[in-house]
Amino acid sequence: xxxxxxxxxPQHAAPPPKPNRAKLWLYRxxxxxxxxxxxxxxxxxxxxxxxxxxxxxxxxxLRTWRLDDPDKDGWAGFDNFSKLLSDSDFxxxxxxxxxxxxxxxxxxxxxxxxxxxxxxxxLSGQTFWRIGILLPYLTPVVASTxxxxxxxxxxxxxxxxxxxxxxxxxxxxxxxxxxKWSSWIAIATMVxxxxxxxxxxxxxxxxxxxxxxxxEAAAVDGAGxxxxxxxxxxxxxxxxxxxxVILSTIGGLQLFNEPMMFDENPQSASGGSAHQFQTIAVMxxxxxxxxxxxxxxxxxxxxxxLLILIVAAINATLTxxxxxxx
Amino acid sequence: xxxxxxxxxxDTRGSWKTYLGxxxxxxxxxxxxxxxxxxxxxTDAAVTxxxxxxxxxxxxxxxxxxxxxxxxxxFTASLxxxxxxxxxxxxxxxxxxxxxGFAFAKLRFPARxxxxxxxxxxxxxPNQLGVVALYIxxxxxxxxxxxxxxxxxxxxxxxxxxxxxxxxxxxxxxxxVESARIDGAMTMRVYWSIVLPAIRPALAVLGLLTFxxxxxxxxxxxxxxxxxxxxxxxVALSDLASGNYVIYRRVLAGAFVATVPLIVLLxxxxxxxxxxxxxxxxxx
Numbered sequence: 001x002x003x004x005x006x007x008x009x010p011q012h013a014a015p016p017p018k019p020n021r022a023k024l025w026l027y028r029x030x031x032x033x034x035x036x037x038x039x040x041x042x043x044x045x046x047x048x049x050x051x052x053x054x055x056x057x058x059x060x061x062l063r064t065w066r067l068d069d070p071d072k073d074g075w076a077g078f079d080n081f082s083k084l085l086s087d088s089d090f091x092x093x094x095x096x097x098x099x100x101x102x103x104x105x106x107x108x109x110x111x112x113x114x115x116x117x118x119x120x121x122x123l124s125g126q127t128f129w130r131i132g133i134l135l136p137y138l139t140p141v142v143a144s145t146x147x148x149x150x151x152x153x154x155x156x157x158x159x160x161x162x163x164x165x166x167x168x169x170x171x172x173x174x175x176x177x178x179x180k181w182s183s184w185i186a187i188a189t190m191v192x193x194x195x196x197x198x199x200x201x202x203x204x205x206x207x208x209x210x211x212x213x214x215x216e217a218a219a220v221d222g223a224g225x226x227x228x229x230x231x232x233x234x235x236x237x238x239x240x241x242x243x244x245v246i247l248s249t250i251g252g253l254q255l256f257n258e259p260m261m262f263d264e265n266p267q268s269a270s271g272g273s274a275h276q277f278q279t280i281a282v283m284x285x286x287x288x289x290x291x292x293x294x295x296x297x298x299x300x301x302x303x304x305x306l307l308i309l310i311v312a313a314i315n316a317t318l319t320x321x322x323x324x325x326x
Numbered sequence: 327x328x329x330x331x332x333x334x335x336x337d338t339r340g341s342w343k344t345y346l347g348x349x350x351x352x353x354x355x356x357x358x359x360x361x362x363x364x365x366x367x368x369t370d371a372a373v374t375x376x377x378x379x380x381x382x383x384x385x386x387x388x389x390x391x392x393x394x395x396x397x398x399x400x401f402t403a404s405l406x407x408x409x410x411x412x413x414x415x416x417x418x419x420x421x422x423x424x425x426x427g428f429a430f431a432k433l434r435f436p437a438r439x440x441x442x443x444x445x446x447x448x449x450x451x452p453n454q455l456g457v458v459a460l461y462i463x464x465x466x467x468x469x470x471x472x473x474x475x476x477x478x479x480x481x482x483x484x485x486x487x488x489x490x491x492x493x494x495x496x497x498x499x500x501x502x503v504e505s506a507r508i509d510g511a512m513t514m515r516v517y518w519s520i521v522l523p524a525i526r527p528a529l530a531v532l533g534l535l536t537f538x539x540x541x542x543x544x545x546x547x548x549x550x551x552x553x554x555x556x557x558x559x560x561v562a563l564s565d566l567a568s569g570n571y572v573i574y575r576r577v578l579a580g581a582f583v584a585t586v587p588l589i590v591l592l593x594x595x596x597x598x599x600x601x602x603x604x605x606x607x608x609x610x
Binding site for chain 2: 045143
């Protein structure tokens, strides 16, 4: 029995014995139209609420769309974009976004790799460990950021207490929110905390798909566990590494919840007293819904889109090269 | 020494170092959530004491009462709203994505592969980029400030279609679909009586992941619901944490309440969530 016999195409499926015309028509309609009816809800809803806004965004960015003054709505040409280029707030937000992105992505993926390597053993309580490391992934960022805000508080925060144990900040406790470097570290810590376990599971899943004889062949060269990880495992799971790099690029550059909620007054959306940790996504929210300038916010969205494309392309190429060299 | 290394890592028994590393990472993962509980159950004095207290206090009820009775935060309503939003989004995603996944996996129709390619492309579109235009669209529809505005964009997901297609392709034998059709079953009937029973595990996985994402969503609900009497719990939390004088034991009591449903989901469905994430990785 061949496989092709088992899979007749639906058009040639045997009709039930003695079909009448109406029934025959119904069957033809069913085979021809039902597939499209089944996929239609996805495409309709996605087009309206997913695709259309992104395209419509281009039009909004060329207009003077203000929430407080709808009558002023008119064509702005490229005014919003030229404003963007000379807006120091935007360049500051871009700088913050990239800074926090680097501080959060690199440790996140490296630690995830090491965690996955720990999990890729014969372990007792295998499921327990896997579920346990997912706790941060499930915890709402809004909630966890508020805990971290207490952790990184200037007065009586736990982070400063740790620092005081090693003799730092005795005279003047560190105000984590006040400077770029310290607020970036605090925010990056939150991002790393949330995503290490999730990425580790992605890596683990790929690691377990590596054929065992790959390791057996390499053992002749006397590769220790550490070399084994970097020389064999990582190159073998390179596609998933590229995938996670792209995922965290898309997610990391759109960082909103953490910088938003880390603010002393989240509703201000200012990203610190002097915008020291305002990311582009937070700036879009502030410009659009606090300054009520939707046209300009749409233009910044386009800049963010461009940034994501560029960084994702660079990162994908870099990751591919690293894997290819080894 | 070589006897240890020539084994694949997954055949190597974890050493005490492995377990030590795992325990440390687990502590790091769980500590913020635990500390949320500690502060949620403490007095103001306990929150600011040095060294910090790490044992839960007895003030949880007191703090919760303050959260639920706070003016202009609508915390009770926000929890109900979050349940409505997340449940509707989950049910709708499961239904529409399994329908489309079934069509892409088992039915033959012109342009099938091209359309599936479009689905995969949409997976990579950063959806935050359209929020400004989405807000204007919702304004024209008159939905801003209502739960409809939050629910509508979440009704389907490209990941859901993709995941369902992969699962159905493996889990439902072609012969079963064909023989049902030869017996005269309509496509909808095949979906209902053959496909749905066979994909229960995948529905559980996708359902859990969707519910978690919908519950935790913050940016879009904040934009469309902020300042209304219908916030989701994340929006209500941001209200709770705003203002000139933030009382952290109260804020974190609220945060803890909003986290509990997800901890319950992790305890009940942790195995499925782990599986969903790991399967998604292999297939993408």
